[in-house]
Amino acid sequence: MELSTKYNPSEVEDKWYAYWLKNNFFHSEPDGREPYTIVIPPPNVTGILHMGHVLNNTLNDVLIRKARMDGKNACWVPGTDHASIATENKVVAKLKDMGIEKSSLSREEFLKYAWEWKEEHGNKILLQLRKLGASCDWDRTKFTMDPDMTEAVINTFVYFYRKGLIYRGVRMVNWDPVGLTAVSDEEVIHKDTQSKFYHLRYYVSDGNGNKTDKYIIVATTRPETIMADAAVCINPEDERYRWLKGKKVLIPLIHREIPIIEDSYVEIGFGTGCLKVTPAHDVHDYEIGMRHSLPVIDIIDEHGRLNEQAVILVGEDRFVARKKIQKMLDEAGELEKVEDYTSPVGYSERTNAVIEPRLSAQWFLKMDSLAAMALDSVVKGATRLIPDKYMATYRHWMENVHDWCISRQLWWGQRIPAWYLPDGRFVVEPTAEKALEAARKLVPDIKAEDLSQDEDVLDTWFSSWLWPISVFDTGMPGNPGHKADKDLSYYYPTSDLVTGPDIIFFWVARMIMAGDEFMGKEPFRNVYFTGIVRDKLGRKMSKQLGNSPDPLDLIAKYGADAVRIGMLLCSSAGNDIFFDEAQVEQGRNFCNKIWNAYRLVKGWKVDESLQPSEINSVAVKWFTNRFNQVVENVEDNYSKFRISDALMAIYKLFWDDWCSWYLECVKPAFGQPIDKVTYDATLGFFDSLLRMIHPVMPFISEELWHDLAPREEGETIMYAKSPAAGAYDSALIDSFEIAKEAVNNVRGIRQQKNISPKNGLDLQIKGDYPAVTLPFLSKLANVTPQVCESLPASGSGATFMVRTYEMFLGLSGLVDTAADLKKAEEELEYQRKFLASVQKKLGNPQFTAHAPEKVVAMERKKEADSLSKIQSLENRINALKNNA
């Protein structure tokens, strides 16, 4: 191996990824082992890799690699989502660039273009994931519009329809009068817009449709919709309008009579307290209308113009009509006043047209029973949400669920399997052939061409909610096509899901519903919610801001392992991620540290005749214990999905314990060999460390693992075992922590007094200091340590304390007595204050009476230690004063 002082990831990464693929290491088949399954949150097929994907897939890959090394049959199923809205938008935009309008194409022509686009771009993001080291089972790659996946979706629709949970209903949609399509809520941008608040007079009717002299004032921003009014609504508690109850009023200008209704939706304090109810043109009004059985009068056509129903201003654009009607109202004496008003108005993301709420027929799935099951799944703990703070959100969603509108006015997606007869009736069947059969039962002589399939496609989530099932078997139980596939029974339920909390309802909850419904089992045991990746200023990463680095550039610059580390370092569970390239640098530096530690060890010459020195034996003993302790900690963190904590434990173990302490201990003097026993132990440790590192840094660990010892072709660290937690002696480890502190103190004194590390010094330690660490002190601090009954009260040197041990570093001729005296006096003052606080506590009878014995005993020990320290400080100070 080349031993450059810098680790070069680009040379290494492609080599090992190709090796893994060639040996089919990522592929899983059912066998006797325990399965560990993850399904990828399928990225949009049009997507390109962004930092959110990097976060999500790094976590997925860490979990899957860890499980694989734990001996489980790990299977990570990759794939992409057809994302109807996003993809259709992209295809429409591309066609526009080519000079083709979507409206000029037939459905079939458009879909041909869309599939071409998918074939061209659809795999890009999955190829990018490979650069990150993702160990997906690529043989199992799925796409939500694969023919068999589509079949599953269609069958699911038919299944719920037959169960009576899918129905067709009328609903208010966001209508884009320029694009001539409904758009989803996500595609509506609300902007505060300067408009007017029109106060109109609605005269009370005499009962025969004639004006009386009484009127009420209704405030509205949309006077052009008064012709669609179905009622005027007041709050039942509103004293001001008590007299109005049961009366009827006349719509201005057209003088149609409408009832006064009462509904608590109306706020007494807002506007005039009178709300005109226009069910066809406002979402809330529609709901009020439903509650009060009001007629729906639709006066606006698909282009946003008034239609015949409007009676007046027919054919005028809604905004032109607004201006004209203002004048007409004024002339009729029915306009009280006009105020300036700012209110949020929805605009179409695509055409910037003002969205018109419009009623249209949509398909719905009843959610009550499904949501109840899915809530229960989480409440009873069958699926665990991590962190559990998302429990509240989840519960809120499940308890306030609305029926799911599953139809979309798009072409790219699974077309709704409903066929309409000429008479308006319809049949729901999985195929056109079956639809014809079914239709013939209604109309015996009907022909195929008499049937027309519903134009809408299904919401993309209606396919993704099946994902954990359909990737293994596209025929769900209870559905046609179910094969009782061995893959499904082996891999389902999956183990963990890693995803963002923004889709907890859209995706996670619905997958639980589908799992409960079709499998009788939740689709995963744990759901780990990542945060949203933001830049270091806390802004969401977005193309518009240009604040999102291209992950592939980062990988090229720092290496995939470094990018993974950079991502994981700042990703505590459930918190948003503040991404900063500096963290990737830290990851790269860690790679380099590992690389150089390896260079050091591989450069040692071994002398088989050498016996291990005392320091080497001690170091091996200590590191064995320390390693086991950290393994336990890392395992604990993994089990709690505290991945960044697990990484930090590994990082510190390698950098501090291993490099700064262990290797420095056993490192032979320049040109000297090392004994074989210690060398073999060191290589063994390195092997364990690499295996510990592998899930987070797959490439460098594989590279070094192969060089560390002879490996056969086809061997891989991927299938080596995770280091097993072994027994360890906490007291031994702790005594080395004390020794480290002592070493730090000596080094600090050397720096303060400008004494070279090469200058050997005497160190005297008072009390029952653990002798096992003396060689360690000796080598790392370059001192000759000596444990004694009492420290010299005089003599040149520096005293310091490590926990309860007092130490004296001999510094003949190198001491500044005045400075030492000052330091000792400061320390004495601190100790006296500390003692006083402890004694105050102990002097409080309430404390000694109420606090547990253990706590009181601890305080008494603090008191005794402190008294002892004060005594020797006083001795020291006296001695210094006498000398001076």
Next chain:
RNA sequence: GGGAGCAUAGCUCAGUCGGUUCAGAGCGUCUGCCUUACAAGCAGAGGGUCGGCGGUUCGAAUCCGUCUGCUCCCACCA
């Protein structure tokens, strides 16, 4: 407007059951070092009124109330 969450060092975060010399970690900062693995490094140091106020308790970063500031989700008010 409804719901949820957060506030600890310059930054990002741990802090389990209220009690161990508990106020921590990583990064950054400062100081000294190119010491034969690593300057992408080594050694050392400094840094916090645990958002404010009040309460419970022998004891509060931790529990309760309240205020302030921020974030997210839902609805976006005629």
